[in-house]
Amino acid sequence: MVSLVCTLQDHGDDVNWCAFSASLLATCSTDKSVRVYSVRDFSELPFSPLTGHGYGVHCCCFSACGRYLASCSTDASTVVWDTDSGDIAAAFEHPGRSPVRVCAFSPDSAHLVSGGSDGTLALWDFGSKTLRRTRAVSDATIVACSFSPCGQVFVTGSSYGDLRLWDLEMNQQHAVKNAHDLGVTCCHFAPLIQAGSDLVLVRLSSCGQDSLLKIWIISQDMAAGWKVQLLHTLAGQSAPVLSCSFSADGQLLVSGSVDKTVAVYDANQGVLLYTLKHHQRYVTACAFSPTVPLIATGSMDKTVNIWRVEDGSSGYCGAYLLLSSGRRLVGHRSLMVSDWSEDDVSAWLHEEELEVLVDTFKANNIDGPELLGLSKETLAEELHIGEDVSQHVTLGKPQNCAVVCPVDSFVLLSGFLLESAGLRNKVIRKISELKRELDGTGVPDEFLCPITREIMKDPVLAADGYSYEREAIEGWIKTKTRSSPMTNLPLQTTLVTPNRTLKMAINRWKESQ
Template structure:
């Protein structure tokens, strides 16, 4: 069941976007402002509204740690705000001074991408607040953008109706040129990635919507050498007019969309089954977002309001439960999300493993792992038998969940931006203490692959 718990009516013009962090909800509007609310009671922050833009604000995006908020506007800038004070951290002027329609942070907070009305994309190094490179598609407007969960790819959507996959060199890896007739309006990756059947293949789900009144779910597969492919999984027809926004839940199991027909639809994402249709907005629904930490949905409309909904059957990555504030928020210094995420999992300490367990909602295992001195290398070597026999984890479901999370850690090595020469050519895993190799790859007892070389051979 979905119930309306709050209506925010502070904006004086169309609401264009809404987005959650762990503790906050941000909304932006054609009234040139960004407003920020606490999710605990939906009271507005003391420094809200943020009024640094001179024209309508089209999109806003939290950094993954929630310390910063980026907003972009017709004034051709993307403004970065500090969420502890509301002060402006940086003003990023888009090349060519074209109106900026969309912006998005990478999952590791290292990069920020912005897309403009002239079809250009700007990729920013967020750590230095400087532009890295530009690219794009001529004679169209970029209106949608989303980073993959690994942060090494992103997809853009334009008023041409195309979806394009890019890497961090702004090299186009794939183009679906007829994704939506009359134009794309929004796109978003599901938070999880999956390992494909081809060994070093990783797969992502992505949703897109458009002026053709359709919401589509895609499978994007990626290999380091073969590139990208896109396959259409579902075409969802629960709305009768252009679909303007879409968003996955934090666990990837639900998908929400908003439409010109004034409705909000909620789907079960894997099969595309329509679960709920919500009709409380009086005009076009222009924005929608799931909370990453709680079973909440926010929807924004041209009726100037933002509705907040609770999904009673749960939709969060942590079984619908709120996380303690200290666990939900992590440091963003250096462009990373906390201590353990700056290291390869094999280099984690026992404390890093404990931090990771809490982040994944596995707090019940922290004491067990500490008692068994599980550090990063031991974590990667765990299997179900060891969990059941040696560590006495009795719950089969819990054993299965931890093994899935460990497999996700291993897969992430394929998408971390590690130079290719440091990855085993067979398994694509990170090699430990690599040296120059001449045709031979040796398996080490640690489970990684070491290469040997003799001078002159």
């Protein structure tokens, strides 16, 4: 679950970007300033705000060690600040004096990329503070940039809608045309690399004016080169998506939208986990902390919200949190019917106004699986529900009912014990409704194991990027060739890792049903 920790209200205009280092949070704004806070208590550092820019600041980012903070502006500059003192460590003037919309450090902090409104890209050697390479994208503004975890390539996104993959020599390795209709707004690499003997895989998120968030697989085959494939298209928000960011472990993905919401997804399965509603205007920025379970979101309402991502064991600030399911039920409804105990079945009977059957069901040890297996014949012949009771009734009253008649098959009304002719049919109808809920395909497909097609109880992530029921995939690996059940391609490793995020999502979905 996610809870609101605090709201920062120091900026005087739109907040355009948020960035974390291990111990600091930086935010930048159209008010021309960059503000820096301690993650420990979100107090503003003594040298903050940083006010070296002449116009609005569009983007900010930390070097890997957190020692330096870069910010870029409409004033055509990218300024690098020393986070120990707040002093300017370097200032880069963008080629052509174009407004700079985005900047990004490489993971080793050796390089800094800046992208301009005129489509120009500048790659700076940060050590020597010199311009290393420039390139240009025609008829577009560079609005997004992210380095891969290895630091050897980076991706840019433009207002034209394309994503482009570049190496450090500024050679274009791949391009995805029309990745987002009407334009890309942000992109971010997941921090982890999956590598085999001759294949490297890494995920990239991108979002755009088409109101979509997308997850891509970028792979490098030593023989075939670079390749970009679409993995998930996420439509959890109803307006253009302006920002996106992976968590430090790559399990979660957050995005901010023009619809004023913040969406948190399971990044492996593409499942919407939470929709956070607290900003009053467009959500323009979002970022995960690399060291603590925090999200920062910035908005055109001039505020920055800090959210804590929790493991579900503690409480949350319910006023600002809406589960994607929209509702939450308690008691037996927190489980799938197949997991119900006898007490859960009793609770269900009371809920469906079938409490007259509680004792009979308990006496016959009816739990969830037994309930789903009941038929009209079982109800009549074994549980004696709805049977002919005329032999037990005289003048509307039972003879020695406690001994000879199944009293749960009757309704006592105004002193008369009447047979409930529709009772058995009602039970069957209610059981059928439960089965429809269970089978009724309302189950998200990503919650079903691709092998068993059953809802997963212990989902694990395999080397092919798909999640499976642990027992199913381990059995597959033992009895089949080392190939993916989904792609038929060889698995680079047979190791599987628990997908706790998906498990949480499944549990939340169960609770909502």
